[in-house]
Amino acid sequence: MIIALCRKCVKLEWSNVLYTNYGQTALGLLEELCSLRNRRFAYTKCSSITSIPLSRLKRSAEHKDGNTLTQSEDEPFGEISEDDSFYPMHLVDINRNKNWENAFMQLRRQREKASRNSRDYVFDSKTQDTEPTAEKHETSEYTTPGYQNDGVKQLSNENLSELDRLTLPGISNEHLKTLSERIVKSIEVHLRERLNPKCSVSVFGSAINGLWTDASDLDICVQIPNVTSRSATIRNLRRIAFLLEPLAPGRGFENRFTAKIPILHWKNEKTHKRAGDPLIQSFKCSIDISVNNVLAISNSALIGTYVACDPRVRNLVLALKHWARYRDLNDRSKGTLGSFALSIMAIHFLQRCNPPILVSLQDLAISDNETPKYVSGIDVRFTTNMERIMEEYKWVTKGVENKMDVMELLQEFFYYFGWIYTKNTQMPICIRSVDFQYMDTQPTFTHRTSGFDMDEKFLHVDNPFEVGVDVANISFHQRNRLISEIRRAHKILKAGGTYDDILHD
Structure with a gap:
């Protein structure tokens, strides 16, 4: 019985x-x-x-x-054989993105075992002509709530008080993982019954790449077979909005169909007495829904692996995102930088400081002849072997490691993009080796007729997987303001200002 x-x-x-x-x-x-x-x-x-x-x-x-x-x-x-790792990450199996958080935790543990023997910072001598000397700040160590079980200590700085209050997540990674999985499961079951029995729902973005804060949105991708055109995508998003409305009557949908990737912004508006899914109803963060945006899942995995390589990567990216949001520079609908573009810019900078803090994971995978992994016909391979990454890192740095703290890196980031990159290069911002001879990077007729400075190319942040695709798409009228804000932040930090000072006028 x-x-x-x-x-x-x-x-x-x-x-x-x-x-x-x-x-x-x-x-x-x-x-x-x-x-x-x-x-x-x-x-x-x-x-x-x-x-x-x-x-x-x-x-x-x-x-x-x-x-x-x-x-x-x-x-x-x-x-799974005896020699297999705990979680063999194969990006071609895009439904596995819900398990990527486990893979990132393993990468952080591997990196912790590969202890660093010495830390010496020597900034590139070629840029010392006009580069100000960064003032050293005393640092302390702390463990963020989101990583308290991972054994990774992160560098803090007394000047990051505002950043600490706003970037340390109120929930742990395990709690976030559980919440996002249950929300995704509820939405997936609901849509399979009413939209398409073969559809699937996946999480990407800050919920899985280690960059989650209390101000983040939950990004989910609904994968629907045979939906390829933009019009079909928008039509399905409208249908999804209609079907999901009963799950959370207190939430409202905002259509953002003019964006490069059409999305539904599902946000909390007010409490509602009508019954719905209790978990989604009580979830305070907004939910961004896209259709068949599978490359974004691979992008999130790539960023998450970079974040796992060094704890300063996470702190620097979060510092930049919060600064951009505070200075009204983090809204793609207004022609300014998106969060993904800021992350790519930070990784690009960390690969080029001397000695570098990061190596190119995609170049390393290609040089090691790793098997290509294709998503939507695009090769999305990159190495996730932390021992191999650390071996390459030690070879590139010749044993001399960068010991700058987050505030010093932030100041050098602003100097790099405020002066060095703007004047000394016309190449797109990339985090992999790319042959640009076939790329059309020349200013268009619109550039010429709008007073665009022909001596300074427009800021192009290249997609790590789709070569030649600009993920920044900064409007012309915002470019000068962006450069001015970057230079302003550098001058404040150079003069001994704090992180709070660069946020406020």
């Missing part, structure tokens, strides 16, 4: 069981049933039950850390 009852429980939608008080009881009954048959059940990321052989669990237990369990999505792609 108990076996028959448990079999019926398995057939239930597990997400519904989770909202009741009987979830733990049902799970306990299932564990007892499975132990009688020498099998185990693993609770997977999508809140479903899957059967895994006991021998498979014993092998995976050697790779398990904390409460992380074996992901059942790996099973259709081949058995």
